[in-house]
Structure formats: C-alpha cells, structure tokens
Amino acid sequence: MNSLDQQSVDCPYCGEPIEVLIDHEEAGQQYIEDCQVCCRPITFSVSMDTDGDVSVAVYSEDESF
Numbered sequence: 001m002n003s004l005d006q007q008s009v010d011c012p013y014c015g016e017p018i019e020v021l022i023d024h025e026e027a028g029q030q031y032i033e034d035c036q037v038c039c040r041p042i043t044f045s046v047s048m049d050t051d052g053d054v055s056v057a058v059y060s061e062d063e064s065f
Contacts, residue, residue: 005054012060014038022046022054 003024008017016037027048032041043059 007054007056009044009056009058011035011037011040011042012058012063013040013042020044020056022056024048024052024054027054 005022005024006019007022008019010017013035014037016035018036020033023046026046028046030043030045032043034040035042041061043061043063045057045059046054047057048054
C-alpha cells in the first residue's frame with residue numbers, strides 16, 4: 001500500500017493552489033512548510049478518518065486552530 005497521498009490545498013496567504021504529498025504516517029501531526037508560490041510559512045494539520053483516508057487542513061501563522 002502506498003502511504004503517500006497527493007492533495008491540492010490553497011495557500012492561506014496568496015490563495016494559490018499548491019500540490020502536496022501527505023504521508024499516512026503524519027496523521028495526527030502538524031508541521032510547517034513554506035508556500036511554493038509566496039514563500040510564507042503554512043501550518044499543515046494532518047488527520048485520518050475511520051476509513052483510513054488522510055486529509056490536510058492549512059492555516060496561516062496568525063490563525064488559531
């Protein structure tokens with residue numbers, strides 16, 4: 001089974017769609033990665049549902065989650 005999912009998210013700063021690879025091993029974790037377009041730091045929050053599907057939510061530095 002491939003543990004990587006490609007997902008598209010919109011940058012919370014510039015709004016540009018970016019493609020990211022999400023590792024199933026990162027479920028339940030948060031990490032920061034710079035936007036590929038505007039270079040601002042995006043907080044990624046990775047979660048997994050009961051069916052084993054991985055999803056990611058993105059936040060700017062000043063958003064609380």
